Structure formats: structure tokens, C-alpha cells
Amino acid sequence: MKRTALYPGSFDPLTNGHLDILKRAVQMYDKVIVTVAVNNQKKSVFTGEERIELIRNSIKDFDWAGQVEIEQFTGLLINFARKKNVTVLLRGVRQISDFEYEFRMALTNRRLAPEIDTVFLMPDEQLTFISATIVKEIALWGGDLSSFVPDNVATALHKKFSD
Numbered sequence: 827m828k829r830t831a832l833y834p835g836s837f838d839p840l841t842n843g844h845l846d847i848l849k850r851a852v853q854m855y856d857k858v859i860v861t862v863a864v865n866n867q868k869k870s871v872f873t874g875e876e877r878i879e880l881i882r883n884s885i886k887d888f889d890w891a892g893q894v895e896i897e898q899f900t901g902l903l904i905n906f907a908r909k910k911n912v913t914v915l916l917r918g919v920r921q922i923s924d925f926e927y928e929f930r931m932a933l934t935n936r937r938l939a940p941e942i943d944t945v946f947l948m949p950d951e952q953l954t955f956i957s958a959t960i961v962k963e964i965a966l967w968g969g970d971l972s973s974f975v976p977d978n979v980a981t982a983l984h985k986k987f988s989d
């Protein structure tokens with residue numbers, strides 16, 4: 827039986843921390859579905875389609891890229907997981923404040939869908955300080971993004987903020 831996990835997030839933008847989680851996830855699961863959450867009430871830098879393309883281009887040269895599917899979704903995550911017949915949600919946690927939020931979400935998801943478990947993964951310790959918010963702030967001011975995001979994401983961010 828193939829083991830499949832769902833890795834949800836806004837990925838606005840994809841960071842090296844996200845990539846680190848994804849690299850380890852494909853070692854644990856046969857397939858990982860990266861789900862790009864689209865929240866129309868939240869102001870995003872990139873559209874859902876742009877985020878999917880940035881992720882796809884960021885992983886295309888990795889030998890494990892074939893184990894990854896990338897999709898966009900709106901609505902309740904557990905409904906999407908059920909639709910995909912997935913029983914594991916992957917969540918990255920960088921620090922205690924992330925864990926507190928993610929723990930509440932995991933308990934809520936368990937209440938709504940007891941058959942779906944949440945697995946927490948921590949990025950490499952050198953990446954724990956990276957957040958999409960920090961990355962966007964650096965990009966806004968034209969800073970060097972090379973240690974925070976893949977090259978294609980850095981290029982796309984600088985283009986967005988220079989327009």
C-alpha cells in the first residue's frame with residue numbers, strides 16, 4: 827500500500843525551510859501532495875497558480891520530484907484530505923509559537939476527522955528563523971534572498987516588488 831501525506835500551506839512564497847521539510851517528507855512517504863491553500867480574504871504576493879509553478883520549478887531537478895504532486899485547494903483541509911484519501915497531514919514547526927498554533931489546529935482536525943493524523947516536522951536548525959513574512963520584507967527592500975528561498979523564487983519576488 828502506498829503511503830501518501832498531505833503537506834498544506836500558503837507557500838507565499840516557498841522558502842528553503844519548506845523545501846527542507848518536503849525533502850524529508852519524501853523519505854518518509856511514497857507520495858507527498860503539496861497543497862497550496864488559497865484564502866481569498868488574505869492578501870497574497872503570488873496567485874495560487876504562480877505558487878504552484880514556483881514550487882514545481884524549485885523541485886524539478888531533485889531526484890524525488892516524481893514523488894510530489896502539487897495542487898491548489900480552498901475550503902476545509904480535512905475535506906480535501908478525505909477527497910485525496912490521505913490520512914496524514916504534515917506540518918512544519920520552527921519554534922514554540924508555531925507549535926502552539928499547529929497543536930490547536932491538529933486537535934481541531936482530529937475532532938473533525940479522527941482518521942486523519944498530523945505529523946510535525948522541524949526544519950534544519952539553520953532554517954528555523956526563516957518565515958515567508960521575513961522573506962517578503964527583505965524582498966520589498968531589495969535585499970539578498972539567496973539564503974532564504976530557491977533562486978527562481980528570489981527572482982520572482984524581486985520582480986513582484988519592483989513592478
